[in-house]
Amino acid sequence: MLSRFLIRDFALVDEVQLELASGLNVLTGETGAGKSILIDALGLVLGRRADPSDVRPGAAAAYIEAVFDLATDSTKTDSILKNYGVEPDESLIVSREVLGEGRSIARVNGRSVPVRALAELGAILVDVHGQSDHQSLFQRPRQLEYLDQFAELLDRRACVARLANELRVVRRQIGSLQRDKNDMTREIERLSFEVEEIDSAQLQAGEGEALRQERSLLGNAERLQSLARTAAARLQADDSSTTEDVFGVVSEIAEEISSMDASVRGFADQASALQELSSDLALALHAYAERVEADADRLQQVDERLHMIGLLMQKYGDTTDDIVAYGEKARSRLLTIRNSDTRLEELQGREDQLAGELARQAEDLSERRRESAQDLATVVLEQLEDLNMPSAEFETRLERKPDPDGVVVDSDSPPVQFDESGVDLGEFLLSVNPGQPMRKLAEVASEGERSRILLGLKVVLADVDDTETLVFDEIDVGVGSRAGDIVGQKLAALAISHQVICITHLAPVAAFADVHFVVEKSESHGESRSRVLRLEGSDVVDEISAMSGASTMAGRRVARDLLSSAQSWKLARRSG
Numbered sequence: 001m002l003s004r005f006l007i008r009d010f011a012l013v014d015e016v017q018l019e020l021a022s023g024l025n026v027l028t029g030e031t032g033a034g035k036s037i038l039i040d041a042l043g044l045v046l047g048r049r050a051d052p053s054d055v056r057p058g059a060a061a062a063y064i065e066a067v068f069d070l071a072t073d074s075t076k077t078d079s080i081l082k083n084y085g086v087e088p089d090e091s092l093i094v095s096r097e098v099l100g101e102g103r104s105i106a107r108v109n110g111r112s113v114p115v116r117a118l119a120e121l122g123a124i125l126v127d128v129h130g131q132s133d134h135q136s137l138f139q140r141p142r143q144l145e146y147l148d149q150f151a152e153l154l155d156r157r158a159c160v161a162r163l164a165n166e167l168r169v170v171r172r173q174i175g176s177l178q179r180d181k182n183d184m185t186r187e188i189e190r191l192s193f194e195v196e197e198i199d200s201a202q203l204q205a206g207e208g209e210a211l212r213q214e215r216s217l218l219g220n221a222e223r224l225q226s227l228a229r230t231a232a233a234r235l236q237a238d239d240s241s242t243t244e245d246v247f248g249v250v251s252e253i254a255e256e257i258s259s260m261d262a263s264v265r266g267f268a269d270q271a272s273a274l275q276e277l278s279s280d281l282a283l284a285l286h287a288y289a290e291r292v293e294a295d296a297d298r299l300q301q302v303d304e305r306l307h308m309i310g311l312l313m314q315k316y317g318d319t320t321d322d323i324v325a326y327g328e329k330a331r332s333r334l335l336t337i338r339n340s341d342t343r344l345e346e347l348q349g350r351e352d353q354l355a356g357e358l359a360r361q362a363e364d365l366s367e368r369r370r371e372s373a374q375d376l377a378t379v380v381l382e383q384l385e386d387l388n389m390p391s392a393e394f395e396t397r398l399e400r401k402p403d404p405d406g407v408v409v410d411s412d413s414p415p416v417q418f419d420e421s422g423v424d425l426g427e428f429l430l431s432v433n434p435g436q437p438m439r440k441l442a443e444v445a446s447e448g449e450r451s452r453i454l455l456g457l458k459v460v461l462a463d464v465d466d467t468e469t470l471v472f473d474e475i476d477v478g479v480g481s482r483a484g485d486i487v488g489q490k491l492a493a494l495a496i497s498h499q500v501i502c503i504t505h506l507a508p509v510a511a512f513a514d515v516h517f518v519v520e521k522s523e524s525h526g527e528s529r530s531r532v533l534r535l536e537g538s539d540v541v542d543e544i545s546a547m548s549g550a551s552t553m554a555g556r557r558v559a560r561d562l563l564s565s566a567q568s569w570k571l572a573r574r575s576g
Helices: 035-045 075-083 115-125 131-137 140-150 154-179 181-201 207-219 221-235 243-260 266-291 296-316 320-338 340-386 447-460 481-497 538-547 553-575
Strands: 002-010 013-019 024-029 061-069 091-099 104-108 111-113 126-129 393-399 402-407 425-431 469-473 499-503 515-524 527-535
Touching: 002 035, 013 035, 013 527, 024 035, 024 481, 035 061, 035 091, 035 126, 035 469, 035 499, 075 115, 091 115, 104 115, 111 115, 131 447, 140 154, 140 340, 140 425, 154 340, 181 296, 181 320, 207 296, 296 320, 320 340, 340 393, 340 402, 340 447, 340 481, 447 481, 481 499, 481 553, 515 538, 527 538, 538 553
Parallel strands: 024 499, 024 515, 126 469, 469 499
Antiparallel strands: 002 013, 002 061, 061 091, 091 104, 104 111, 393 425, 515 527
């Protein structure tokens, strides 16, 4: 449950800290005092989009923090926390800081997380109902979800959703293969040519560089022979100016130096080595000159091969290795395309399998929905009667929409549309007054009736709703004071199994509070500020008296009577 809620520099709020309790927490106050600001702040810390206007004028940033005491079974929250690298704990601290330019920082247990992490946690921890939720009540997918929740069919629904999503994926793959048929024919022709062209070249790894080296040798063979022979001749010449004689003179000098200075004995050794190297080099140059051969035929072959490789490089890569790699990729793609018919057959077989299984699971889900629809109608009507709608009639209509791209549920009927919820289109129908036909909720319900219907549904679903904290933002709007007592009872009933936070303007509802807060707005130096006070004892009486429209002694007696009556009802309900 939500145990502590801190708001700092948000909208009109300087700083507010609420210590919330289990049971029914009620917030009251004058219109415009800032009650709904608290709901906005809660929405922000649970992942809604941040806006620069969230920051109180003159402040650098707004800060919202919510502390949750987790239920014993926290498997869902633990899973989300681990996905974002947050270590699970007995409590959960969720915070959001909004900077002046609208940028925000989200944290869970002190660790920075994406805002979507707050939204994922919020969907599990808190269920917020405001006036906008009355609109969602009229949406057919939401109505079907209410029925499934009541009938405890969410696991079966999840199975249907998995099959539906997988079937869509397979059908997209089939469609892609079928659409690409013509393109594939052209691609096969292109790839076949490329593979054949590269294969016919019979390229070897590194061949291009090796051929360029060979071409350089063959193209310069005569010059290489001449240079090698000239160098060898010079090394082996007999005249006194030859390098050999020079080495001999140097060697004699080095010997004489060494005889006089033993520390440079290495001079003589090095001079002797140079003489030997000179002789070896001359022999090597002679041998090289004999090996170098001018082969015009081979030179032409190399030139032709290099020209062919150059043309391939223009198409397929900068090196022979690149060309070979391109050929392998083309061969693999060609094999894939040529196997597309086989792949298409496999996918079509999988499609038939999935469609059949989806049809069976969806039909089973539909059958259970039809069985539960009447039970839902019975308990909803009981709640509506309690909420001063004794003549109401209620039912859930289930229908299917033909769709040639759907699934065949009944072999005697055409395919029907499907989605993650199955093949049913569910819709709540209501008649408020005797003799009126059953119509859609949006067509017959007033604002007050919508509030009561939503409240009635939440009471009906209380036992199967595992969201621990329920927030109602003026759900009693449009509800008269005579029905306020019943609304208070319903909220108090919900508060037995859930933490309920309720913003209300009705004194009979506020009387059922386990904890009562009042929101006040004040003016200071031309600026408005909102604050929240927890009421105790006589302050509660004064507030309920003011909500009743009287601060006289008579009004206080009315307030005490409301509080006494509410307390008696809660004791009787909780003891029973």
